[in-house]
Amino acid sequence: MPRPIKAYIHPGAVRHNLEFVRGKAPRSRVWAVVKANAYGHGIERIFPALASADGIALLDLDEAVRVRQLGWKKPVLLLEGVFAASDVQMADELALTVAVHCDEQRQLIVATKPKQPIDVYLKMNSGMNRLGFTPESFRAAWERSNTSAGIGDITLMSHFAGADEGSIDWQLEQFDEATRDIPGPRSLSNSAAALWHSRAHRDWVRPGIVLYGGSPSGLAKDINDAPLRPSMTLRSELIGVRTIRAGETVGYARTYQADSDMRIGVVACGYADGYPRHAPTGTPIAVDGVMTRTVGRVSMDMLTVDLTPCPNAGIGSTVELWGEHVKIDDVASSSGTIGYELMCALAPRVPVSVTA
C-alpha cells in the first residue's frame, strides 16, 4: 500500500472558472494559460475543460507539442517566444503564435524563413521592466515586423506589474499612448486585470491562476465574492496519533511547545510532497472535515496537527492540506508565498487522481 497522500484534480472546476472569466470579459477572446504544466495540474488532465477557450497559452515547446497532440486546432501562444532557429521551425510546423519581445527574436524568425508566416504578439514593456520593447521604440518595432517576410498578423501585447494590488493606470497610459495609431488587436490582461480592470480587457485576455480557482493577489479574501472553484485538492491521512504533556515540544528544532496536555496527529505529507516547509504553527488544515492548525516544523515526509478540535480523529482520519475546505491561498499566505507556487510545486511523487 502506498503512503496515503493523494492529489485530486478537478477539470469541472477549471471549466466552471473559465466560464466565469468569460462572463467577466464578455467581449474578449480568452487565452487559457497552461504554462508550468497547467500550474502543476497536468495539461492532459485539465485539457477537456478548456474546450471553450479561444486559445491556449504556454511557454515550453514541449507543452505546445502535447497540446497539438491532444488535438487542439485553435491558436497556441508561446508567451516568451522563440529562442533558437529550431524553435521557429517548430512554431511553423505546429502553427504557433509567438511573442516577440526584442528585435533578436524578430530577426530569428526572418532568418529561419518559415514556410507559413508566423503570427506574433509584439510585446511592449509598459513598466514591468522584464521583457518587451520600450514605448519609445515600439512603433519602429511594429513597422519592422509589419514589413518582415515570415511574420504574419501582429497583436499588441503588454503585461501588468500590479493589476493585483491597485492601479494599472500608469501602464495602461503608456501602452495606449505609444500604440495610439497602430492597428491590430490588443492583449493586456492576466487574471487580476480580467477580474478587476475591465478597461484593460481589450481583444484577448490571458487568465491563468483564476482558471485554477486561486487568487491573483495571493489573498483568499480578494476572491471571496467570485464564485471560483478550487481545481486541486491535496489530501492525506493521519498515520500516527499521540498525547503530549504540557511543556513537551513537537518536531525538529522544538519550535512548538504545548501549553497543556493535548493530542496531536501525524500526517503523511511533508515538504518533499510540495507542502511548504515555511508553513508555521497555526497554518490551517482540516482533519475529518474539521478545521484545525498545524503545529511545529514541517518535515520532509510528515507534518503534525493539533487534534484538540477533533477528539474523534485517529489513525486513518482524512486530512485536507488544501482544496474545498482549506483554501490554498490561506496555506500560502500563512507560509509567506502565493497559491501559484504551491500548485506548481506539487511533487511528482504524489499520486494524482482526476475527478469530475
Ligand SMILES: *Cc1c(COP(=O)(O)O)cnc(C)c1O
Ligand atoms: C503567466 C502569464 C499570464 C497569466 O497570469 P495569471 O496571473 O496566472 O493570470 C498572463 N500573461 C503572461 C504573459 C504570463 O506570463
